[in-house]
Amino acid sequence: MRKHSMLFLAVAILAGVLGFSGLNFAGIEVVRILFLIFADLLVVSLLARLFFDDKKMKMQRVKSK
Numbered sequence: 001m002r003k004h005s006m007l008f009l010a011v012a013i014l015a016g017v018l019g020f021s022g023l024n025f026a027g028i029e030v031v032r033i034l035f036l037i038f039a040d041l042l043v044v045s046l047l048a049r050l051f052f053d054d055k056k057m058k059m060q061r062v063k064s065k
Contacts, residue, residue: 005049011038012038020032
C-alpha cells in the first residue's frame, strides 16, 4: 500500500508541475487530467491505508445456520 501511495504522489507532483507551470503545448489538458486522476488515486490509497491497514483484521467466513 505504501508503494502505491508514493508512486501516486510522485506522478501527481510531476503532472502538476508540468500541467500548471505555464507551459503551453498541445497535450497540456491531458497532463492536467492525469494530475487530477493521480491526485484522486493518492487520496483514495491514503484513506484505504487509514481505514483498512489493520494487521489483526483478517477475512473470516460467515457462519450460516
